[in-house]
Amino acid sequence: MKTITLKQIAEELNISVTTVSKALKDYPDVSKKTRQRVLDLAKDLNYIPNSFAVSLRMQQSKTIGVIVPATVHHFFSNVIKGILKEAEKKDYLVILLHSNENYELEKKQVDLLISKGVDGILISLSNKTNNFEHLQKIIDHDIPLVLFDKIAKTVKCSKVIVDDRKAAYDVVSHLIKKGHRRIAHFRGDLNPQNSIDRFLGYKQALLDHDIDFDPTLVYMCNNNSDFEDGYSNAEKLLKDHGKTIDAIFTITDVIAIGIIKYFTDHNIKIPEDIALFGFSNWFMASVISPALSSVEQHGYEMGEKSAHIVFQEIDSKHNDMPIEPQIVVLPTELIIRDSC
């Protein structure tokens, strides 16, 4: 099937390219008759505008770029879903890139996206990213940028996040209210803000309830397999502290599931011996035994909202009425199940 251009339609109809173009775009200054002839033939020939030409001419691509560490996490899958849904509504296409938690890759992908002329960019930062020049570059190029979930506070752009600190605070407060006092925390990498914020929320909750913070109760999970981290740290925890521990708050459901596995294997009862609270409310949390209490993060909504904001910024940039970056904090919810 040969690709149809305006020129071919024009020749066929013995009119100018201009008129064809105008007819197709519903310009008022085309006679009804001509317009109809053009429309008919275009449909007949299955005319599709060449988007490269349009983009070149219009300086916009109707495409946005998205960079996430990975989509194998249920949370990000949901975010992507929200983004795609929103893009679909606006007739935008989405270019998806995985940084694989790799800063260099993330940087390269930003360059790629810029060079592709995407109209906007959404990023959830890799855990390894602590240099933000590449983000600044996006801003310098005047491309709307929205950071979501894993953000950099210092970068001047819109952000969509969850109040990790508060969520963690709520979790630990809940645990304390349930009577637990020796509460361990399985945290994530030192770098990403989420990990820090959740840790801070944990600490604050202890403080506010007059429980001394004990650093030996904090375990680091960073060997790239959350499940393994949970399993092995559960073992370590027991070795270190025996059963003096009342509860564990994990930074991620998968870590909690690793713990469940270890506890099940070693006959430790949840929540009787040790209570457990996860984070992210992964689908599995509701399904595993015991059903895992967790924090719902509303990934889908985060995707929707993030996309919504870039589109807003794209539109207002187009109208020459640039708007200020906005920071949206999505609510979280404690989902209480059987594990605490």
Place this chain on the structure above:
Amino acid sequence: MKTITLKQIAEELNISVTTVSKALKDYPDVSKKTRQRVLDLAKDLNYIPNSFAVSLRMQQSKTIGVIVPATVHHFFSNVIKGILKEAEKKDYLVILLHSNENYELEKKQVDLLISKGVDGILISLSNKTNNFEHLQKIIDHDIPLVLFDKIAKTVKCSKVIVDDRKAAYDVVSHLIKKGHRRIAHFRGDLNPQNSIDRFLGYKQALLDHDIDFDPTLVYMCNNNSDFEDGYSNAEKLLKDHGKTIDAIFTITDVIAIGIIKYFTDHNIKIPEDIALFGFSNWFMASVISPALSSVEQHGYEMGEKSAHIVFQEIDSKHNDMPIEPQIVVLPTELIIRDSC
């Protein structure tokens, strides 16, 4: 930051655009000195070629499109990961689209992809798709097309699949060898080939082992929540057949997990009372109790391979040496755990 074009570099250096372009592309007919001056300035100015112009000129976008029903399934996440990895290697970008198991949407998205001028398209068909005109359109446009996992046998293009029939056959044979005779099958929608093939494998295995096929042992899972389907059909199965059932083979791990939940809730022992075999080897399969036996489908490799093939086809199209569609059947593996 203003966008830099060849023209600007040319003016700055007082040479022609042509020379700048050549210098940047390492043409041999540019003096060393000129080339260096161009290269330096380009780097200095942070020159990025305008990809619309390049695409328009070159008639290729260095972009491929991917349509999947959804990525919230672990399997597809893995496929996507494989595709992105492969694309990254070839410096291609990937436009991701979700059909949401919706034929109309799938069709629309194909049009979008065509109009965007992607160099190749990968699709895993929606369950609702049983008209393939949109695929034919892709082929007519001479755009390399690869179908993976959920394919249409009659469409003349490359395909990457798994031998679902054999995999199912192997599962059921294994179950029979273990001594089970009354084996139920929780199958999927009637439409997708996979569902049919797995059912056929199930039936064939029974036949080959002299077990009568009993249609009342086959349950349909199609209300869009696999977990719920598993749970409710487990209930139905027990109501219909009591504990005369030896084993259940499910078309998907999530269905099996629904069953596990129901059985756990109702004190039915797996595998003592009823054995269980899943499909897809979702991460959770290894982690749930009892650990679920399943079929490893190698999603990541499927993604890699599919992408590899489109790139092959794109390249050979470019060299005017079109190649024949190929059909790749990836091996599957029975992963035996505790549930059978």
Place this chain on the structure above:
DNA sequence: TTGTAGGCGTTATCAT
């Protein structure tokens, strides 16, 4: 109401 002409940024052909 219709058409001409210029330009978006790049690349390729052909002169010089």
Place this chain on the structure above:
DNA sequence: ATGATAACGCCTACAA
């Protein structure tokens, strides 16, 4: 070794 020119396909200000 360098450059003028045309072309990719589309849009739009301006002329006719």
